Amino acid sequence: MSTGNPAAHSDHTHHTAHHFRDADHEFVTSKEGIWLFMVTEILMFGGLFVGYFFMHNRYPEMFAEGASHLDWRMGAFNTVVLILSSWTMALSIHFIQTGRNDKATKMLLTTIACGAIFMVVKFFEYKAKFEHGLLPGHFFHAHEFTAPNLAMYFGFYFCMTGLHGTHVLIGMGLMVWLLKRNLRGDFNEHYYTPVEGVGLFWHIVDLIWIFLFPLLYLVG
Amino acid sequence: MNGLAALMSPAQASMALPSQGTLLAAEFDNLYAFILWASVISCAITIGGMIYFALKYKRRTNTDKTAYITHNTFLEFLWSFIPLVIFMVVFGWGWMIYNKMRTFPDNSLEVHVYGHQWAWDFTYKSGKKVANEFVVPVGTPVKLIMTSQDVIHSFYIPSMRIKQDVVPGRYSALGFTAEKTGDYHVFCTQYCGLNHSSMLAVMKVVSKEDYEKWLQENDEGLTLAQRGEKLYSGKSCVACHSLDGTRKVGPSWKGLYGQKDHEMEGGLKLTVDDDYLRESILLSNAKIVKSYPAGVMPVFQGQLSEEEVNALIEFIKSLK
């Protein structure tokens, strides 16, 4: 099939799949697919949030006590890190679109680094919780607490941040893949669908953290 | 053909419904009859129409011309609007009945119902406790206040046309006024594990005098073995242990006492004596009889008094 792609041909130049009319057709279709996938992410995390709201409504004191065990400084720091990473992710798309792939590489690297920093901070947070026995459910063995079912708060804490952290790790893995392809010269201003897709995924990760931060650390 | 007979016989409650235990059941049956007939008529129209069209417009030749009819707004409005009206009528009617079901008079006789795997316990205001068979007076509003110890159960009295899930950690309620004396089945309708289908109870509706007399009854004057027999059904041993030698979830009690070479999982053989029975009742999972499942029987330590254990063992001894 013809490539609807006027850019220079290298071995890795993207060829429009045979069942699409042209490159634009492929792009809009892929993008819609990505958006549909993002909807499922929202609904999946959303279910967890709904559960959180109902339980929070039932046990406000318990949740407040749980939140007091978290360090809001770490949460705030991680929020800043994720916002910056979201920005650099958006920039890497911007640079590929404007033909500056080397800058995009730097931005992708920064994004991965931010993800890594986020996970390191998360690691230290988790470590502190483990040391204090602030673990979910059956594993909870902290001393000095008042709410009888404080274990539930940490159940939520670990489920929500754990699922979110898994997404961060997946996102980082995808970005390493993007980085490799970008260095190989796969992307140009006409073809950057994978970058766009991973970008949207990464923004979802940011979006969820934007809500998790006040929910778990501030309001409690 | 009991079911079909019930369906055909005009004397019975029609439409295969159980007997009517309350006035509300009669109202229920009226609504059901209405919907049933409306359904029969709509089925007759649609299925009849289908068959009529299918036969009338059967293909004659391979070049039949068909009418090109794309739509008819008036007809389409009609067959959206008429069902909607019917649906709204039955919705409102059902709502009325539901409201009555969920209204509990202040002067109701309150009975606490406690569901657990796989039996029902009932506690009366007087402190009287019974299991799997409870008694209510006729013509008196009754309110059941229900909760569960373990998983969700559901309390269902078909003749009263009422049902309510019994949820652990909270109370739910059922209310009714029985109109006729007699025995009524109670089912558990929320799947609750192994013996879900044996989680039955009987509701005895008796006259007010009999009810008062029953309330005064107590265990005095019964032999130890007789008391054990009451506990056998009361503590739901009956769900898993037969008295006639048939194999249920657990071993039968028939001829159990004194049995020699009673083999356990792991090969241990012992003679069934008072100590073994006592341990098997109180710490049920300490020894498991060979080929029977472990961890099924609840632990009764702290649930039974010393005297009750004795009564049960005496009852087992009496089963030769």
Added chain:
Amino acid sequence: MAAHGSNYINAEKGLASWFTTLDHKRIGLMYMISVLTFFLCGGIAALLIRGELWTPGNTLFDATVYNQVMTYHGAIMVFMVIIPGIPAILGNFLLPLHIGAKDVAFPRLNLASWYVFMTGAFLAISTLFTNKIDTGWTFYTPYSLKTSTAVVSMVFAAFIMGMSSILTGLNFIATVHKMRAPGMTMLRMPLFVWGIYSTAILQVLATPVLGITLLLIAAERLLGVGIFDPALGGDPVLFQHFFWFYSHPAVYIMILPAMGIISELITAFSRKTIFGYTAIAFSSLGIAAVSFFVWGHHMFVSGQSEVAGIIFSFLTMLVGVPTAIKMFNWLATLYKGSIQFRSPMLYAFGFLFLFVIGGVTGIMLAVIGLDVHFHDTYFVIAHFHYVMVGGTLMALMGGFYYWLPKMFGKMYNEFWARLSFVFIFVGFNVTFFPQFILGSMGMPRRYYGYLPAYQSLNQISTVGSWLIAIGFLISLYTIIQCLMSGAPAPANPWGAKTLEWTIPSPPPHDNFDVEPIVTAGPYEYR
């Protein structure tokens, strides 16, 4: 236009070419083989259930085994047969053909979703060799948290199969939006596509919530978080909300594509344009939308608040209207048609017959005052089998017979196909009609033992299940015979008007040698 030369079946050779294929038609066939295998498993479980219920006590096995068989019957039939059934088999095969596309939007994703589905399915089946699960397919808490069986493996299996369902759904939505041939406007799409499209929307919007719910069950069991566990301060009724938020729309995931098939069958075998195309198309979307806020009718006696129950009862009535519209429009399509009694059409008649009964009993159950009595009795069992088996399975069978010539380029034996219909249809009614009576008499569902008074009706029902089994065996024979020695099928054996009949049977690898340009609707029988 005989089937000569290259087609999608012989375009590539060898087993490996099937496992790496990106062709939507081949993937459809792979789904067909897997789903039919699972259908056989679920069917055997059904026969075992009915066999055990021959007597009130122990007939074939004890309560432990009964509860497991009942659970696997439900889980297999729901997650592995009916939900993937029509969309993944016929949807995959037909959607691109129907809209004049070369393939679905994301062929690789399509293959991936088959692998994901099979992974989940094997995990589900593998629990049979461990601690067999006994919760019922609904996984109600707290029982599913207390039982010692393989709940975690099973919920992960269902989670994985849910992911597959999501991927299929989003693929189909993008396909419908973006891959239509020139001139194929939304309102020129066949109604089967509308059914699949509405289904896909449900798959994408509802399944993620099931995903998180199942993950939470796993978390409850592994960690003891306590959201759904009353012993830890959770709310088991909240679980039911989460569960039915998915599982009620899932009912429409099962039935909407079936309704699409019926529209195709009725027009083709009446050789007449569909009555009220727009009404049927939009009623699919309407049903899909409304299905998201009626789930509470599964919970009328669960202990949810009475206000919620009444509102859910009211909203449920609204689903009845678009369903009634479809029903009457199909009838009106028959009017002044030229009706041919080929076996697919017999299945369509069977569908209409059974679906009306399933529908009106659905209304009975939606009336809150009546449901209090019928809830969790055999009445409910009978109702949803009338809709799921009498509806979905009838349509699936009709669809199979309708498109078999297109799929394999061979005609089947009409006599055997009709005989199979007779057995399935009669057997179905013999099996499930008595269950309405049992239900009104008060026999609860999921009962291993029952009152002796219920025995005769149960025995009638069991005999019916054997008739159904014979019917499906005849169908199996018919299909095998068709594949082995069927006469070659012409491109358009039925004289139908949708696009798939304009290309040879079986279709070539790329579907359309020349991209079709659509100038009219799908049912232009003038």
Added chain:
Amino acid sequence: MADKKTVPAEAHASPHFVVPYATLRNVAFALLGFTALTVITAQMHLGWAAAPIAFLIALMKALLVMAYFMGLKFDAPLNRLIFACGFIFLSLLYIFSALDIFNRIPQLPTL
């Protein structure tokens, strides 16, 4: 629902859009500003108002991310509708469950 144009791909002149660098930078600063604001308000211990304020700020941040970083402001209307569906149906889950849960007689388990 879906666009009814004959050939969807040709309906848009070009589906690509570039979000200007300055816009992305401004949004990033705004997001950092909002983060600071939410931390500050949380330190003020505003009682019942704390939660609504925190969520209002989170909502503003989320809208900024969606509109500019994710480019929904410039994207095809259909994609906007699709993404909105996620939130609409999530709110259905919440609203109808709440309809039950907040209408029950409050019953706390004996912990």
